[in-house]
Amino acid sequence: MSPERIYLDNNATTQILSEVAETMAVTWQTAFANPGSQHSFGRDARPVLDRCRDSIADILGADPSEVIFTSGGTESINAAVYGLTLGRTGAIALTSGEHPATTAACERARQTGLRLVTLHVDAAGRLLDNQYDDLPWNDLKLVTVILAHNETGVIQDLSQLSALCAKHRVPLLIDAVQAVGKIPVSFRELNATALAFGAHKFHGPRGVGGLLLRRGVQLPPLLDGGHQESGRRAGTEPVPLIAGMAKAMESFAADQPTHAKHIQAMRDQLQSHLQQHCGPTVVHGIDAPRLPNTLSIAFPGLSGEAILVNLDLQGVACSLGSTCASGSAEPAPALVAMGCPSDVCLSSVRFSVSRQNTSGEVSEAARRIQAVIERLRNLST
DSSP states (O other): OOOOOEEOBTTTOOOOOHHHHHHHHHHHHHSOSOTTOSSHHHHHHHHHHHHHHHHHHHHTTOOGGGEEEESOHHHHHHHHHHHHHTTOOSEEEEETTOOHHHHHHHHHHHHTTOEEEEEOBOTTSOBOGGGGGGSOTTTEEEEEEESBOTTTOBBOOOHHHHHHHHHHTOOEEEEOTTTBTTBOOOHHHHTOSEEEEEGGGGTSOTTOEEEEEOTTOOOOOSSOSOOHHHHTSOSOOOHHHHHHHHHHHHHHHHTHHHHHHHHHHHHHHHHHHHHHHSOSOEETTTTSOBOTTEEEEEOTTSOHHHHHHHHHHTTEEOEESEEEETTEEEEOHHHHHTTOOHHHHTTEEEEEOOTTOOHHHHHHHHHHHHHHHHHHHHHHO
16 A cells, blocks of 8 residues: 655645635636726726735735736746846856756846856855955846745845845846745845746746836836736736735735744754754755755765655655756756765755645654665665
């Protein structure tokens, strides 16, 4: 009989909340029409769209006019990089080990004539403050950074960098896809030009997200073909998905401290068990502020791929600490940027819990992980 499955891969995607599904079900029936239509059905949908925009803006410390609805974080990041650099020459500064959505978008910009400048991190994954004075500020056309890393969970302090971007009038794009819905995020306090988020990272539906764009900033649209979103993103707004995203964000904001305390307690419970019983281990980013739900941990001497496969057979879902390229495991760029040796990178896996997990599940997962690690270590000796 297969063991009961335990889902610990919430940084990849989360399960939709029941109240989100209920909100969407109602909206599919009552506000299904195109909110741009002039008939009564369209007029039913428009207030729902406007109400969701107001709610999301309030939670994220933005003005409703600064909210652009998109298909998710990847589109939001691409739209911002494209729109803020189109037709320009100069440089883009980005963090070493950024999410592929950012690195790929910046690489496309590089192919059009811009050059890329790397922002380095320390061994804990934190941006190095002493590098900012050496940046080519007169040549920079965009600075893009990830607020909370999808793999390590490390949270950046962007106060100094954002102040310098404002001083030099360089746009700042923040990838907050992993941060929104897990920690408080204020667009106003971050003082960014643009900020990306996606609903499925915080128990909302897949296929919807947003880009916050500071008032007064002009952004050529990535998608053409309509005047939706004040001409900044073509395509009929998916009102039921947007309603689901707003509900998920409201659910997070309603009792954020309680959720965070519960989630971090489970993460720390798992971390402590694995450190005590599965050594040697390396916890990535342990000396930096981290998302309360994220544990990126290495088991030196073992293969991350072997750990992943064996945990899947034991009903525990997690993700690799390395990416698969050309049929072989390669060290994850984020861990390489932190100076981790190759063997540590390749023995890393990521566990990410959510409010839907229980302490009992985490205890059982820890037991299964320990058994897998012990078995693999015995096989490797």
